[in-house]
Amino acid sequence: MKIKELLFGPIPKQTESEYAELDLSQYEEVMEPEPAETYIRVAELSNLDGISELKKEIYEGNVVVVDISAIKRDQMMLERALRDLHDVVSDVGGDIAGLDDDLVITTPTGIKIDRSRIGGR
Amino acid sequence: MKIKELLFGPIPKQTESEYAELDLSQYEEVMEPEPAETYIRVAELSNLDGISELKKEIYEGNVVVVDISAIKRDQMMLERALRDLHDVVSDVGGDIAGLDDDLVITTPTGIKIDRSRIGGR
Numbered sequence: 001m002k003i004k005e006l007l008f009g010p011i012p013k014q015t016e017s018e019y020a021e022l023d024l025s026q027y028e029e030v031m032e033p034e035p036a037e038t039y040i041r042v043a044e045l046s047n048l049d050g051i052s053e054l055k056k057e058i059y060e061g062n063v064v065v066v067d068i069s070a071i072k073r074d075q076m077m078l079e080r081a082l083r084d085l086h087d088v089v090s091d092v093g094g095d096i097a098g099l100d101d102d103l104v105i106t107t108p109t110g111i112k113i114d115r116s117r118i119g120g121r
Numbered sequence: 122m123k124i125k126e127l128l129f130g131p132i133p134k135q136t137e138s139e140y141a142e143l144d145l146s147q148y149e150e151v152m153e154p155e156p157a158e159t160y161i162r163v164a165e166l167s168n169l170d171g172i173s174e175l176k177k178e179i180y181e182g183n184v185v186v187v188d189i190s191a192i193k194r195d196q197m198m199l200e201r202a203l204r205d206l207h208d209v210v211s212d213v214g215g216d217i218a219g220l221d222d223d224l225v226i227t228t229p230t231g232i233k234i235d236r237s238r239i240g241g242r
Contacts, residue, residue, distance in 0.1 A: 039235045043238065044240045050240045053240070054239070057239070065226075099186060103220075103224075114162045114163075117164065117165060118163070118171070
């Protein structure tokens with residue numbers, strides 16, 4: 001079971017697999033009733049029609065983690081999508097960078113991505 | 122070659138692999154000279170000593186994407202790390218959620234994580 005499934009799903013049963021599955025939800029912060037200034041949203045991009053909603057989020061001041069796994073083998077679509085996202089973050093003074101093979105982070109005005117990594121390799 | 126390598130490395134040569142490698146750096150926003158209010162930083166957590174630097178980042182108002190792949194098979198260490206991070210974000214009114222199997226996002230004051238996903242499944 002994936003962590004992201006644990007976050008949204010029921011409490012998992014303990015199994016005897018290689019390592020015990022962890023219910024990350026117990027460590028999750030409870031959403032407070034008042035709205036936040038900025039949200040981090042996750043979006044899965046499967047075609048270019050999805051770009052407009054991502055633009056809207058960035059213009060509204062939200063960070064979007066874009067899952068490009070569904071389109072990354074279509075180089076033309078990927079290039080077009082990244083160019084569009086680049087234009088938006090450029091317009092608002094945000095930032096864009098790849099996080100791993102499948103994830104690209106886009107940020108709104110006032111939020112930048114630090115390219116140096118803390119710890120590790 | 123991974124996108125994150127493309128971001129920091131030289132311009133890749135075009136290959137005849139399954140799909141052409143993409144130089145994402147051309148779409149990256151140029152870092153502006155003035156400092157941003159908030160940074161998104163990526164941290165790889167390999168032991169509990171690394172937690173203190175992550176706490177510092179969160180207290181300073183930065184978002185940290187924590188790569189837990191190196192510790193996720195050590196359930197006790199993972200639980201301890203997540204509990205510590207939870208306590209910090211709880212203290213500052215931030216948020217914490219798993220992004221995928223290997224990545225956990227922690228946010229500072231004023232930034233929340235929206236659990237609904239845009240598009241996709």
